[in-house]
Amino acid sequence: MANTSADKPNIRQVARLAGVSHMTVSRVLNEYPHIKEATRRRVLEVIEELDYRPNMAARALATQKSQRIGVIVESAVEFGPTSTLRALEATARGTGYAVSSIALEDGHRISPQEAVDNLTTQGVDALCVIAPRSSSIAALRKISINIPVLVVKPDRDPSFLTVSLDQKEGTTLAVDHLVSLGHRDILHLAGPLDWLDARARERAFHARAKSWGVRERPIVVGDWSADFAYDFAKGIKELPDYTAVFVANDDMAVGLIHGLHERGFSVPGDLSVVGFDDVPLAAHVLPPLTTVRQNFRALGVAIVDLLRAAIEEREIPRVTKIPAELLVRSSTAAPRGEDS
Amino acid sequence: MANTSADKPNIRQVARLAGVSHMTVSRVLNEYPHIKEATRRRVLEVIEELDYRPNMAARALATQKSQRIGVIVESAVEFGPTSTLRALEATARGTGYAVSSIALEDGHRISPQEAVDNLTTQGVDALCVIAPRSSSIAALRKISINIPVLVVKPDRDPSFLTVSLDQKEGTTLAVDHLVSLGHRDILHLAGPLDWLDARARERAFHARAKSWGVRERPIVVGDWSADFAYDFAKGIKELPDYTAVFVANDDMAVGLIHGLHERGFSVPGDLSVVGFDDVPLAAHVLPPLTTVRQNFRALGVAIVDLLRAAIEEREIPRVTKIPAELLVRSSTAAPRGEDS
DNA sequence: ACCTGAGTTGTTCCCGGTAACATTTATGTG
DNA sequence: CACATAAATGTTACCGGGAACAACTCAGGT
The missing domain is CATH 3.40.50.2300 (Response regulator)
Structure with a gap:
């Protein structure tokens, strides 16, 4: 199955074994439409045999896109932000994106500026801010960022994309x-x-x-x-x-x-x-x-949808309202002296 | 301060403005020892002026190191694993590493194999498994991985680096x-x-x-x-x-x-x-x-220490035992009919 | 003054992909 | 059957860094 040599195969090795140019392999990988079926199969076979995986760093360098979303979360100990982050990560992964996240105040003090720097240095394609405080948003406004930025907040904002739970x-x-x-x-x-x-x-x-x-x-x-x-x-x-x-x-x-x-x-x-x-x-x-x-899961999906659309410069979809749900348990009852 | 043009400066633009070759800039960035102080200052000034940040993708491609640690966490809803992950992330960031994490069972079913694939495709330099189940470890053993792997588990293991809370x-x-x-x-x-x-x-x-x-x-x-x-x-x-x-x-x-x-x-x-x-x-x-x-914080530090040593092929440090602490509150008392 | 070695800087190529353009090979069509 | 056109594939350059090696500078020893 896999090759015995330890080093990872690259696209040109695949090309050589398949008897094609490395560009043909690249096209197969990127689902370019005009590839002869026989060629495609041969390439895929070699890929399988060599257990070849494209090198994301090289791809990022060539395309100027990292397929990575940066997330700034105000507090990763609160339940809501954590759940949102998890949902976002899972959704992103499902659509071929990776996620890098930074928690703003988890003991290690990090300013919004530092967080943005760290993330942009990682080359993220878009930024998302979960559970923000108004001071963080104010700080964000002052930083010039030339990638899409989404803030999870209730009201629309001229500077950012927004979504939120209701x-x-x-x-x-x-x-x-x-x-x-x-x-x-x-x-x-x-x-x-x-x-x-x-x-x-x-x-x-x-x-x-x-x-x-x-x-x-x-x-x-x-x-x-x-x-x-x-x-x-x-x-x-x-x-x-x-x-x-x-x-x-x-x-x-x-x-x-x-x-x-x-x-x-x-x-x-x-x-x-x-x-x-x-x-x-x-x-x-x-x-x-x-x-x-x-519904944090739905929020995660909405975030990724919006961000992907923005990154790929498609039309920004409209997000349908994400409903909340009341769970009535035992900590509430009629006040004294009342009948329900 | 920053340049007005939107596109990011690269190392050669910095070099040109500083009147040196791009390699000199690279050396300044990587703290190569034999740089004349005057040159270093000039380069740093230009870097500052242009707000230059090195492109991590290019660096990863050239060095074959991503400065990224991959983490597989069995369940990201449990408190322990989540805390460990957060501590690990913060520590890693403090030492120049980024973290990519995958939760194994958070609704979206992902096999250990898929998780490893996803992470290695991202080009992580090392892998860490938090809060593992024995089945995950068994699966891991069968996957050939040529980067350091650390498993958070009590007993030593011939296949992996290990640490754990006591x-x-x-x-x-x-x-x-x-x-x-x-x-x-x-x-x-x-x-x-x-x-x-x-x-x-x-x-x-x-x-x-x-x-x-x-x-x-x-x-x-x-x-x-x-x-x-x-x-x-x-x-x-x-x-x-x-x-x-x-x-x-x-x-x-x-x-x-x-x-x-x-x-x-x-x-x-x-x-x-x-x-x-x-x-x-x-x-x-x-x-x-x-x-x-x-003490999850200490665990996070220990994980990063070990992994960095392994990545950089230094000697693996010995981890001092991480103590636990009993918090006596009100859910315990002497049994009926006893005096304390 | 000449040689030596350490300090300092430059040149060239490579990492592994993709974009753009060139080229060859079918597929129709008048 | 020649020619226009589309399909399929190849060639070359480039993304932005770093490794390896070359070259030049300068102080100290003989």
Whole structure:
């Protein structure tokens, strides 16, 4: 089957054994249309026999395209960004693209500028920013990049391609669920508002709460971490006048419940809690968490579709809305003194 | 600062502007020792002015080295593998290497062979396998690869470089903790035994339990998922004769506690539970989980060190043992009728 | 002043693909 | 049957770096 010599065969060796020029081999590899069937088969046979693989570096050098997408992800520890990245990678691989990713704040401090430099030096054909903070986007605007850039964010942007999951729909589902249970006073525990996703959820929360005539109250801004929410809950002195909390992610929801529990408040008895993300443990924490699930797989597909179109200078496809889903579990119930 | 023309400058343009040959520029870039200081400065100035970056594809083609490490990770959803991967990426980037990773089973079914093919086609200089199953390793053995391969596994292996976190130490800490609380009948809820980490924990559990004279009982083999452990707990009819459960990962521990709770058994009142991994939520689930934390960052550093040494054909460094840490929280207590 | 060796820089070719253009070989067609 | 045209294949140059080797410079020893 394979050749015994250790070094990799190149396209000219294949050509010689097949009795053709190396260009014919190249054409077979790239599915050029006008190749005689017999020739193609012979070439493919030799390729098979030699276990030949084209050298991507050489191809990248010649074509000025690396078949590689660069991804900047704000935090690779959060569930959402990680899931998106995984989905993106799998989709990209399926269409012949490789992915290089950089996490912005994972201990090793890296500036957006450095991340872009690192990625462009790798010669990526396009750039994608997942779960961005507004400061990162501002930094990005100042960097001149001559490849397509896609930012995963809710609103259109003149500088970038954009897609995003519909934060508004997910948030609306959560608020409506609480309202339908009878809650009229809901606290929002938000993510850091310089994260676009946190901001979008906060906006959507206000909009929907207002349209239901729910009482306006200041939101609490957290940092996505369970620790923060736990500390916040521990600081609550007596049973608050809100009866439900819409939390911007599951981690904070779990921390909140933990803190409330230590303070002697029960969920959902005293307070209902809704999370966001549906992390793997959400169904099994106590009480199982009512939360919003997003379709990261679909997002990954959409990102790759858009980026490929941009790279290959095809028409940019329109992305159909990616629906969110509310998972009702046990952390929500009607407020005290209500019948459902 | 930067040039206004859109196309990237190459090494010869830099050379021309600096009044030297392109090789001199190349030497400056690669820190060749015998360059006159004045020349070096001039070249660096031009590089700066033009914002020149070397083309990695061209370099890879010329040197036959891609400065890229390929990683195969069995499951990118588990906390441990993901953390290891992140740490590896950050470390690699810090030393001038890039990383390409492939997740084996994340929905998109990919065989080890395909993963290796994909990575070698990208021209990686070395391969690393994280959180492997024995079947993957068996498959790997059959594939002839002529680059260094490192497998994250406990025992030495003639075919591969190896490192691993010390599963034995972590397990021992957990068992000793339970024993010191007074437990003499401990169930082990293991991960799938074709995962080397699961197997190592199971072996270490048996060894340590035996040395304490703890009663031998068959282990339960799970699939890492909270769902499995939940179902298992729901199937328990009456309070079992074991008083503690050592669970091979936190997800299963949480699922187990959930199921036990629904069956009316309390943790740690009726049963103590120890997990493994210290996932971000472990401190905040109810009850907060006693678990074993591993140092994934150190593992990432060790992997990159070994791989770089192998790639650059230096002597392979000896890796110092990476210690584990037991975090005692509220899911463990003395068994009923004991004083601590 | 001449030779030697280390320091410094330049010339040429190659890495393994693809683009562009040239050439040869079918396939029709009047 | 000659000629236009399309199909199939070959030739050459080039992508942007680095390796190998050549050449030139300069200080120190005789």
